[in-house]
Amino acid sequence: MQFNMKKDVGFITNTEFGELHIAGDEAYGYRPFQLMVASIAVCSGGVLRKILAKKRIEVEDITIDTKVDRNEAEANKIEKIYIHYRIKGDNLKENKIQQSIELASKNCPMAQSVKGSIEIEETFELV
Structure with a gap:
């Protein structure tokens, strides 16, 4: 680029x-921090979507909300990103979704790139 x-x-x-x-x-x-947060959230969501499809878990829609903690004392760096998935579908099982999110986190290149420097907390709700 x-x-x-x-x-x-x-x-x-x-x-x-x-x-x-x-x-x-x-x-x-x-803003650069917006692009970084978007990259991590959408990468994680995309990997999650693929994992759910491979497990034959049909999802109608996924919405991702994010929140960011930044440290003003240290160049306003990103310290933590909260990713919250709102997943819509029929007959979704919480334990299967939780396992899939954990697997997605381990396989998202963007999340793995910042591992150890930015904490990422992922939560979800079924709608």
């Missing part, structure tokens, strides 16, 4: 899906 400086603030890159604007100020683009 190539990132080019914008005249005002931030950087821009072109992807097959369009332009991605990144800046420390939300007025000019996605």
Whole structure:
């Protein structure tokens, strides 16, 4: 990927899906921490989706909510990401979903990349 400086603030890159604007100020683009949280949450959710499909657990929908703890005293670094899945489907069993989430966490490349530096807590509810 190539990132080019914008005249005002931030950087821009072109992807097959369009332009991605990144800046420390939300007025000019996605903030870097937002992209990191999105990468981890969506990677985890995508791996979870594949695991559920392989286990033949039919899911109608998955919504992912996130919350972040940051440490202002240390460059506002991300210390913890809370990922909460709202999973919709028929006849879902909590123990099977919990096992699948644990397996997804171990197989998500983004989550594994930050292991030991950012804590990730995953919870779920069935709707």
